[in-house]
Amino acid sequence: MNEVDFLVIGSGSGLDVANAAANRGQSVAVVEKGPLGGTCLNRGCIPSKMLLYHADVFETIETAGAFHIDAEITDVDFAEMVREVNEDVSGDADSIRNGLRSSSQHDLYEGEGRFVDERTVELVSGEDEGARIRAETVLIAAGTRPAIPDIDGIDDVDYLTSTEALQLETPPDHLVIVGGGYIAAELGHFFGTFGSDVTIIGRRPNLLPEADEEIAEAFTDRYADRFTVHTGYAATAASESDGSVAVEAHPYEYGDDGGIREDESVTVTGDALLVAAGRTPNTDLLNLDATGVETDERGFVETDEYLRTTAEGVWALGDIVGEYLLKHSANHEAQAVARNLFGDDLQPVDYTAMPFAVFASPEVAGVGAHESELQEAGTEYATRTYRYDQTARGSAMKADGFVKVIIDLEGEIIGCHIIGPEASDLIQEVVVAMKAGSGTVADIRESIHIHPALSEVIQRAFSGQFSRGGHSH
Numbered sequence: 001m002n003e004v005d006f007l008v009i010g011s012g013s014g015l016d017v018a019n020a021a022a023n024r025g026q027s028v029a030v031v032e033k034g035p036l037g038g039t040c041l042n043r044g045c046i047p048s049k050m051l052l053y054h055a056d057v058f059e060t061i062e063t064a065g066a067f068h069i070d071a072e073i074t075d076v077d078f079a080e081m082v083r084e085v086n087e088d089v090s091g092d093a094d095s096i097r098n099g100l101r102s103s104s105q106h107d108l109y110e111g112e113g114r115f116v117d118e119r120t121v122e123l124v125s126g127e128d129e130g131a132r133i134r135a136e137t138v139l140i141a142a143g144t145r146p147a148i149p150d151i152d153g154i155d156d157v158d159y160l161t162s163t164e165a166l167q168l169e170t171p172p173d174h175l176v177i178v179g180g181g182y183i184a185a186e187l188g189h190f191f192g193t194f195g196s197d198v199t200i201i202g203r204r205p206n207l208l209p210e211a212d213e214e215i216a217e218a219f220t221d222r223y224a225d226r227f228t229v230h231t232g233y234a235a236t237a238a239s240e241s242d243g244s245v246a247v248e249a250h251p252y253e254y255g256d257d258g259g260i261r262e263d264e265s266v267t268v269t270g271d272a273l274l275v276a277a278g279r280t281p282n283t284d285l286l287n288l289d290a291t292g293v294e295t296d297e298r299g300f301v302e303t304d305e306y307l308r309t310t311a312e313g314v315w316a317l318g319d320i321v322g323e324y325l326l327k328h329s330a331n332h333e334a335q336a337v338a339r340n341l342f343g344d345d346l347q348p349v350d351y352t353a354m355p356f357a358v359f360a361s362p363e364v365a366g367v368g369a370h371e372s373e374l375q376e377a378g379t380e381y382a383t384r385t386y387r388y389d390q391t392a393r394g395s396a397m398k399a400d401g402f403v404k405v406i407i408d409l410e411g412e413i414i415g416c417h418i419i420g421p422e423a424s425d426l427i428q429e430v431v432v433a434m435k436a437g438s439g440t441v442a443d444i445r446e447s448i449h450i451h452p453a454l455s456e457v458i459q460r461a462f463s464g465q466f467s468r469g470g471h472s473h
C-alpha cells in the first residue's frame with residue numbers, strides 16, 4: 001500500500017488543491033479513471049465552446065445580408081472541425097498526464113478508485129488496477145456524468161449524451177433532444193446551425209428553467225422560431241428501427257397535483273437522439289458505504305460551509321457536491337479548500353454573485369436572484385429592463401435582446417439577467433459590482449462607460465426609472 005499526505009479522486013479542479021499540497025512539500029496521489037483534466041476539458045465546456053464558436057462564425061456570415069454584405073458559405077468541413085477540437089482537447093489531457101507522470105511529487109493512478117475505508121482507496125480497474133493508496137487527507141472531486149431519465153425502451157436505443165455528441169463527425173439530419181437546459185440549448189444551436197433539423201422536448205414550461213423566467217420565456221420564443229420545441233412535455237417512451245428513433249412525450253404539469261397527463265401525447269422521430277436531461281453525481285461509483293461520507297437525497301456529497309464532508313479528513317468540491325455545476329464554481333471551491341487546508345483559519349466558501357452563461361444563440365447570462373424567487377419569498381424589489389437596440393452599438397449590430405436588473409428598495413443589486421450578444425462578457429461588470437464594489441446601482445451608474453460600446457446597455461439598464469412590484473417607483 002502506498003501512503004501519501006494528500007489524495008484526490010478526480011483530475012479536474014481537484015488538481016488545483018493537489019498542486020497546492022505538492023507546493024508545500026506534501027506527497028500527492030491523483031486517481032483518475034478517464035482522460036486527465038476532468039469533465040470541463042474533455043467532455044464539457046472546453047470542447048463545446050470551441051465548437052460553438054465555429055457556429056457563431058457561421059451564423060455571422062449567414063446573417064451578413066442584413067448589413068448589405070453579400071456573403072456565401074460554399075463549404076463546411078464539419079468532420080475536420082470536430083477532429084481539430086477533439087485533438088486539441090486530447091493534447092491538453094495528455095499534457096496534464098505527462099506532467100503528473102514526470103513529477104517527483106505526484107503519483108498518478110489511472111483507473112476507477114473506490115473507498116476501502118475512510119481514507120484508503122483501491123483501484124478496481126484500469127492501468128493501475130489493484131493498487132491501494134492511503135492518505136492523511138482525501139479530496140473527493142469525482143464529478144458527475146450525464147443523467148439518463150426513466151424512459152420506457154431507452155436502454156434499447158442507441159442514444160447520444162453530450163459526450164458522444166461532441167465527437168460526431170456528421171451532423172444528424174434530424175436531431176431529437178430530450179431535455180431543455182443549457183446543454184440542450186447549446187448543442188441544439190450547434191447542430192441546428194450546421195444543418196440539422198432540431199426538435200427539443202423539455203418538461204418545464206420554458207427552456208433554460210434555471211434562468212430568470214422573463215429571460216427563459218424570451219429564449220424559448222427564439223428557439224421556437226428556429227426549431228420544433230415541445231416545452232411542458234415529458235419523454236415517456238423511446239424506440240428505434242431502421243436507423244430512425246421515435247420518442248413519445250406527454251404533457252407534464254408541475255405542482256402538487258401535477259405529473260404526466262395521459263390524455264394526449266406527441267411522437268417525434270429523427271435519426272439521432274440526444275439525452276441532455278441533467279447530470280448525476282459519481283458518488284455511487286465510489287463505495288462511500290465504506291466511509292462516513294454522507295450524501296443528500298440526490299446523491300451529491302454533503303459538505304459543511306468549509307467543504308469538509310461528514311468523514312474526518314475527507315473534503316469534497318466541484319460538481320459532486322452539487323452546489324453549482326459550473327467549472328468556475330469548482331475552481332472557486334478549489335481555492336477555498338486549499339485556503340482551509342493550508343491557511344491559519346477556516347473560511348466559509350463564499351458563493352456570493354456566482355454567475356452563469358449559456359453559449360447559445362441568443363447568448364444568456366445571469367447572476368443573483370430571479371424575480372419569481374423574490375415573489376415567492378414576498379421580498380420587496382424593483383426591476384428595470386433595457387434593450388440592446390436602444391444603445392448606439394446595439395443598434396449598429398441590429399442586436400435583439402435585453403438586460404433585466406433587479407434591486408432592493410435601497411438600491412442594492414439583487415440580480416441581473418441578460419439575453420443577447422456577448423451576454424457572458426457583459427454580466428462580468430455586474431458580478432464585480434456585487435462582489436467587490438458597494439453592491440449597489442451606484443457602482444455601475446457612476447462608472448464611466450465607453451461610448452458607443454455595448455457595455456452601455458448595462459449602464460442604461462441600471463440608470464433611470466425602476467418599476468416596483470409592477471408599479472412605477
